[in-house]
Amino acid sequence: MPELHATPADGGPAITALDDGRGPALLVVHPGGNDATSWTTVTRLLAPDFRVVRIRRRIYIPGATIPPTHSMATEAADILAIAALLAPPILLVGHSSGAIAALEAALRSPSTFAAMLLYEPPLPTRSPIGGAGQQRARAALAAGDPAEAARIHLLDVVQMPAPIIDNLFAASAARAVFAANAPAQLADTDAIDALGVGITRYRTLDLPTTLVEGDLSPGHLRERLSDLAATLPNARLITLHGQGHIAHVMAPALLADAIRDAAARIATDDRSNR
Numbered sequence: 001m002p003e004l005h006a007t008p009a010d011g012g013p014a015i016t017a018l019d020d021g022r023g024p025a026l027l028v029v030h031p032g033g034n035d036a037t038s039w040t041t042v043t044r045l046l047a048p049d050f051r052v053v054r055i056r057r058r059i060y061i062p063g064a065t066i067p068p069t070h071s072m073a074t075e076a077a078d079i080l081a082i083a084a085l086l087a088p089p090i091l092l093v094g095h096s097s098g099a100i101a102a103l104e105a106a107l108r109s110p111s112t113f114a115a116m117l118l119y120e121p122p123l124p125t126r127s128p129i130g131g132a133g134q135q136r137a138r139a140a141l142a143a144g145d146p147a148e149a150a151r152i153h154l155l156d157v158v159q160m161p162a163p164i165i166d167n168l169f170a171a172s173a174a175r176a177v178f179a180a181n182a183p184a185q186l187a188d189t190d191a192i193d194a195l196g197v198g199i200t201r202y203r204t205l206d207l208p209t210t211l212v213e214g215d216l217s218p219g220h221l222r223e224r225l226s227d228l229a230a231t232l233p234n235a236r237l238i239t240l241h242g243q244g245h246i247a248h249v250m251a252p253a254l255l256a257d258a259i260r261d262a263a264a265r266i267a268t269d270d271r272s273n274r
Contacts, residue, residue, distance in 0.1 A: 002018070002019040003018060004016065004017040004019050006084070006085060009077045010077070013064075016055075016061075017036070017054060018036050018037075019052075020044075020054075021043075024051065024266075025091070026053065026093055026263070027053050027055065027083055028053065028055070028093045028095075029057070029075075029094040029098035029102045030054060030055075030095060032096055032097040032098070032181070032188040033177075033185050034060070036057075036060075038248060039095070042255055046259060055078065055079060055082050072101055072104045072194070075101035075191070076104040076105040076107075076108055077108075079092075079105035080105050083105070083113070091116070091259070091262060092115070094118050095119040095120070096119065099120065100123060100192055100195075102118060102121075103121060103202065110205060114207075115263075116210070117258065118211055118212065118228075119213075120212065120213055120221045120222075120245055121224070122221060124192060124195060124196065124198075125199050125223075128193045130189045130190065130192075133156025134157055134186065137156070147169070147179035147182070150182040150185060151169060153189070158218065158221075158245065159221075200231065202232055203232075206232075207234060208265060211228060212237075212247075213238075213239050214239070214240045214243035215240070216243060
């Protein structure tokens, strides 16, 4: 599979991204708990018409060492390094914690991107994300049970319904993936909470933004997204009916259609501004 490579600003390992298709650029920042391949099905649906570049978030690369200095600022810098390799216009697509990293990248360099699509970023709009659930997950990890740490994170931090989590963990391969990514997932949550409670810093970010929610998603995610919609000056909110936080797995075609629509709006805006 073709890859892009960029040199990180912090002197760490090279930043890589999976590169599929041809056409207008979509830069995808995957969610926590997995890696860039979690968006493979959505990518296959979009690649005939777009250049889909999926950044490989460094903390989620198998075997990666997670530095104590990991932050959303580091993730934002990595996104901008990959974006510098792409021709405009670029639609920046982020999912869950990846959407927060995308938002932070756009805040630092809004002119790099033509628009954003953010799928349920768990921003600490009114309260932190981690809380007691994060503490319990860290205790399980320290006790040598990363799978339990991942399960606690999904149940108590993400607040996904227990039956969905049970189904995810029923397959040994999926359980192994969650367990392997548990240290990164907890570092991810800490990095989000390190941003502090409140999102007023986004009030001046006027990029055209599509915010995506599932009507079956945890209530706190929808509340946080509503807060972001009220803060961003140029945002619209769309709902994926019958879906939750993992539409990239459960309804990839529906999510791909939402991305296509956001990309079409870029073209429409370009024509109207001529």
